[in-house]
Amino acid sequence: MNNDIKLDKWKISADSHCCTDDFLESVFFTGNGRMGSRGYLSFGQKDYPEKTGLFIAGIFGEIKKGITDFVNLPTPIYSRLQVNGFKDNKISSVKRTLDLHNGKFTADYILKCENVSLKIKEERFFSLKNTGLLVQRITLFPNDDSEIKLYSGVNTLCCNLPVPDDQTKKNKETVQLVSINQKNILDNEMSIQFITKGTELEINQEIAYHTENLLLDDNFSDDEGAGVVFKATAHSKSPLVIEQCAFISTSRDKDTRIKKINKNWSFNSLLHENDMAWSKYWETANIEIYGDENSDAALRYVIFELIANNSSKDSTVSIGARGLTHTRYKGCYFWDTELFMMPFYLYTNPEAAKNLMQYRVNTLPQAKLHAKKMNSDGARYPWMTSYDGSEQCESWDIGASELHITADVVHALNNYIKNTADKDFYATGAAQVYIETARFWMSRYTWENGTDKVNLLFCKGPDEYCGITSNNLYTNVLVKENLQLAQEAANYLNENNKEKYEELGITQNEINDWKRLEDAIKLPKDPVTGHWRQDDTFHLLEEINLRDLKHGDEASYHGVCFDRLQRYKVIKQSDVILLMSRFPELFSDKEKEDAWNDFEPLCLHDSTLSFATHALFAAQNGFTEKAEQYFNKALFLDLRDLMNNTGEEGLHLAGLGESYQTAILGFCGLSFENGKPKLNPHLPEKWKKINFRFFYKGKLYEANIENGNISIKAM
Numbered sequence: 001m002n003n004d005i006k007l008d009k010w011k012i013s014a015d016s017h018c019c020t021d022d023f024l025e026s027v028f029f030t031g032n033g034r035m036g037s038r039g040y041l042s043f044g045q046k047d048y049p050e051k052t053g054l055f056i057a058g059i060f061g062e063i064k065k066g067i068t069d070f071v072n073l074p075t076p077i078y079s080r081l082q083v084n085g086f087k088d089n090k091i092s093s094v095k096r097t098l099d100l101h102n103g104k105f106t107a108d109y110i111l112k113c114e115n116v117s118l119k120i121k122e123e124r125f126f127s128l129k130n131t132g133l134l135v136q137r138i139t140l141f142p143n144d145d146s147e148i149k150l151y152s153g154v155n156t157l158c159c160n161l162p163v164p165d166d167q168t169k170k171n172k173e174t175v176q177l178v179s180i181n182q183k184n185i186l187d188n189e190m191s192i193q194f195i196t197k198g199t200e201l202e203i204n205q206e207i208a209y210h211t212e213n214l215l216l217d218d219n220f221s222d223d224e225g226a227g228v229v230f231k232a233t234a235h236s237k238s239p240l241v242i243e244q245c246a247f248i249s250t251s252r253d254k255d256t257r258i259k260k261i262n263k264n265w266s267f268n269s270l271l272h273e274n275d276m277a278w279s280k281y282w283e284t285a286n287i288e289i290y291g292d293e294n295s296d297a298a299l300r301y302v303i304f305e306l307i308a309n310n311s312s313k314d315s316t317v318s319i320g321a322r323g324l325t326h327t328r329y330k331g332c333y334f335w336d337t338e339l340f341m342m343p344f345y346l347y348t349n350p351e352a353a354k355n356l357m358q359y360r361v362n363t364l365p366q367a368k369l370h371a372k373k374m375n376s377d378g379a380r381y382p383w384m385t386s387y388d389g390s391e392q393c394e395s396w397d398i399g400a401s402e403l404h405i406t407a408d409v410v411h412a413l414n415n416y417i418k419n420t421a422d423k424d425f426y427a428t429g430a431a432q433v434y435i436e437t438a439r440f441w442m443s444r445y446t447w448e449n450g451t452d453k454v455n456l457l458f459c460k461g462p463d464e465y466c467g468i469t470s471n472n473l474y475t476n477v478l479v480k481e482n483l484q485l486a487q488e489a490a491n492y493l494n495e496n497n498k499e500k501y502e503e504l505g506i507t508q509n510e511i512n513d514w515k516r517l518e519d520a521i522k523l524p525k526d527p528v529t530g531h532w533r534q535d536d537t538f539h540l541l542e543e544i545n546l547r548d549l550k551h552g553d554e555a556s557y558h559g560v561c562f563d564r565l566q567r568y569k570v571i572k573q574s575d576v577i578l579l580m581s582r583f584p585e586l587f588s589d590k591e592k593e594d595a596w597n598d599f600e601p602l603c604l605h606d607s608t609l610s611f612a613t614h615a616l617f618a619a620q621n622g623f624t625e626k627a628e629q630y631f632n633k634a635l636f637l638d639l640r641d642l643m644n645n646t647g648e649e650g651l652h653l654a655g656l657g658e659s660y661q662t663a664i665l666g667f668c669g670l671s672f673e674n675g676k677p678k679l680n681p682h683l684p685e686k687w688k689k690i691n692f693r694f695f696y697k698g699k700l701y702e703a704n705i706e707n708g709n710i711s712i713k714a715m
Contacts, residue, residue: 005639007297010100012639019044019091019109022051022647027638028096029325029651030105031308032126033057034255035134035248036324038650039098041107042079042122042138044091046224049157050174052077054134055324057311058252060331060386061160061177062198067394068386069162070320070331071177071196076134076207076246077124078155078225083113084146100304102278103128104271116146127270128277131311132258134246135274137267142234151220152242153227154192154205156180163328165384165395178203183226185219190227199387202251210266212241243267252387254314281307284693284700285348287663291688298635299663302656306344309653312352317387318359319653326650332384332392333359335405338412339582340609341657347664347694350420357416360409361429363389364436367406371440374400378439381406401460401468403444406437407478411582414485419672421697427497431489435504438486438514441479445517454520461535463575465604467566469535474579476521477586483518487511531594532587534575541569546604553633553642555606571599573607574614581617592621600626608637612658619666619682627666628684634659664692668705672696677712681705 005027006013014024019041028039035056045052053072060068081089094109107122119141127133142148159174178194181202188209195202207227214230232240245265249258261270285303289296309323318333319341337356345352364379366389371380373391382391383399393399413430416422445454456479461472490511493501524533533539549556549570557565565572576595580587587595596617605611612634618627637655638646646652664670668690669680677696689706693715700715 007294007301007639009293009297010300011097012100012297012301013095013097016094016096017092019094020048020051021094023641024096024647025051026325026646026650028098028105029305029308029323030098030103030124030126031055031324032103032128032131033308033324034126034131034258034311034314036126036308037075037077037124037134038325039096039105039107040077041091041094041109042077042136043081043089043111043120045075045078045155046157049155050159050161052155053158054248055331056203056248056250057314057324058317058387059196059201059203059250060199061196061201063160063162063175063177063330065198066390067392068199068330069160069175069177070327070386072158072160072327073178073203074154074156074158074192074194074205074225076154076205076244076248077136078153078227079138080151080225081111081113081118082149082151083116083118086114089113100300101282102271102275103304103308104274117143119143123267125271125274126308127274128281129273130257130259130261130270131255131313132247132249132253133261133270134248135267135270136244136246138242138244140234140240142236142238142240144236146234148232148234148240149217150214150230150232150240150242151225151227152209152230152244153190153207153220153225155225156192157224160327162330165329165393165398183221185221185226185228188216188228190219192226204249206247206260208245208247208263208265210243213238214240214242245270252316254316255311256313281349284695287690287692289687289690290706292684292686295632295635295684295687298639299659301639302635302659303344303348305651306341306653306656306660309651310341310345310352310356312345312349312355315355315358315362318356318385321653322650323653325653328649329384330386330392332386334384335408336609336654336657338408339578340612340654340661342412343415343665344657344660346416346419347696350695350698353416354420354422354425357413357425358429359389360413361433364433366390368436371443376440377443378441379406379433379436380440380444381409381437397468398460398464401458402464403456403459404461404472404475404478406440407475407482410434410437410482410485411478414481419696426489427492431493432500432504434482434486434489435506438483439510441482442513442517445521447520452520453522454517455522459535461575462573462578462609463534463538463571465565465568465570465572465606466535466538466575467541469537471522471524472535472575473524473532474534474575476523477579477583480518480521483514487514487518490514529594531598532576532591534571534599538569542567543569546570546602550604553605554644556604557606569602571603573605573610574603574617575599577603577617578613581613581620584620589621592617596621596623605633608643608652608655609658611637612655612662616658616662616666619662620669622682624682624684627662627682631659631662631667631684634662663690664694664703668692668703670694670703677701677703679703679705679710679712681710
């Protein structure tokens with residue numbers, strides 16, 4: 001566990017002794033949603049090019065035919081220093097700070113070159129006003145008179161370290177996924193164009209400089225990077241300042257905020273514009289907790305990172321499991337977005353939520369191709385997708401059996417429609433997805449001889465330790481919802497858009513078949529106790545004391561192989577608990593309590609999704625003490641590196657999204673009934689007051705809970 005992070009209401013900070021720290025570089029990620037970077041330093045990157053770089057949403061390159069990786073792009077966060085002719089330097093006493101108001105990252109440290117020490121302050125931000133801009137300022141404070149050369153430009157060594165789908169395997173072989181297409185350096189400006197391997201996407205970086213007490217000297221281009229050289233005869237009372245504005249565009253840009261700037265820019269003026277854009281977002285996204293300063297600050301960090309990792313105005317991308325903070329899982333999009341992250345955007349920025357849903361509508365053709373490839377009808381969404389919506393999972397059992405993602409997509413679409421009343425999106429996008437996915441389910445279930453029931457065979461629910469099973473409860477409930485929505489959508493098109501109804505080839509017999517399948521789906525229960533079962537086989541697994549498997553919060557699969565884990569009666573992450581948190585109205589209080597007692601003691605929490613879901617369920621059902629325990633783990637999962645993988649894998653975006661849901665849907669009890677929002681709070685004892693805002697059906701509301709007084713008002 002790492003406890004070096006210091007929390008303030010609107011900032012986080014940490015001290016370290018050296019230049020490189022994987023954990024801190026993950027935690028101090030900053031970005032504007034379209035692009036971002038980890039909290040590494042401009043100086044001293046030569047020895048770990050696979051850990052530094054720039055990430056842009058939707059930029060993938062091929063590591064082999066048909067399989068992509070999220071590209072760790074060459075970065076303009078790059079400097080080299082020569083002092084009195086010496087090049088080698090050592091960095092120490094690093095203090096990192098992240099201002100949550102505006103996403104400005106600051107690093108203060110000592111750089112020693114031979115016998116000369118300099119204090120250095122780095123500042124950078126990715127503009128939320130103009131999402132094409134990365135703006136930096138480096139200030140050097142010399143202690144002694146010295147001759148200095150400052151090299152500033154683009155680190156072209158940046159490369160990928162592809163991580164296998166198998167979480168237990170490591171890889172040490174790097175790969176370059178971009179090549180330089182063009183390069184121009186003129187005076188104090190430079191431009192460089194890259195092209196991605198296989199996908200042939202273009203990335204352009206145009207960099208302009210302003211300096212103080214530094215003179216243009218030369219330019220450089222070598223195996224490490226390319227850029228401009230400035231020189232100075234430094235004096236202890238004269239700081240050296242270099243401001244750098246990088247305009248970064250690509251061949252697949254959709255965000256209308258991306259604009260070139262004129263030559264009159266300055267770091268401070270662009271920072272002011274950025275401040276205003278962030279301030280506007282915080283007006284709807286901020287949550288204030290009184291009485292618990294740590295939770296207040298940590299939750300604000302959660303919200304910041306959810307904003308900083310979502311390209312909110314681009315409907316051609318989604319959010320990877322690690323957002324823009326790492327290439328883990330090849331940067332692919334999973335069900336994490338729909339079930340765990342999307343509600344945050346739904347309540348704070350409906351446009352962002354719509355674009356995430358539009359991505360799934362846009363990739364419906366690929367889902368149909370995937371269904372065909374899997375010898376099925378209709379549309380089946382792949383388990384792992386990148387920019388084009390094609391399957392990227394190379395583990396055949398996971399990719400083939402994690403069927404629930406198709407129903408997860410439909411559930412999220414329905415959640416969006418219910419909360420926004422976006423009838424146009426329903427008619428032009430969601431309705432067709434409901435219908436095509438229903439056709440997939442018709443071809444995927446197996447009718448049971450001699451009965452009017454069906455079985456969902458060869459499936460795996462959210463609990464990935466259950467082995468390959470049948471009739472997973474979570475999946476079957478979501479499929480029933482999927483089939484209901486398909487029936488409603490078909491009837492809607494028949495009445496309102498006959499042309500589309502006929503184009504899709506819908507018939508009344510097909511609608512009747514969907515209803516027949518819906519009624520035929522089994523929901524497994526224990527025949528003696530009447531308790532809900534996770535699936536048809538979980539109760540047959542071998543019992544074991546969890547303490548024999550679990551040591552601390554690190555995942556069990558680091559010590560026990562997957563084959564063995566899938567034969568133990570243990571749960572990787574919440575399954576039935578997750579289901580009941582999403583459909584609380586379908587289950588009685590007694591059923592929820594029984595499920596908690598049955599499954600909570602068996603959960604290993606080997607997934608970073610699990611703590612927050614348990615917190616949400618416990619908060620929803622008034623198990624306040626348990627809710628607080630789980631919430632504290634979920635909220636500080638990355639900030640305290642609880643599972644010892646934040647540095648190696650980046651931030652856990654789904655866990656962040658579920659922590660937000662725990663706060664407002666769990667502790668505050670936000671729900672919607674008869675077209676109106678309501679609150680049923682179960683606040684932690686420390687929380688004396690909480691207020692937050694949320695969107696519902698086009699209106700912005702403000703919720704306040706204090707000393708038993710509850711209010712919701714339209715803004």
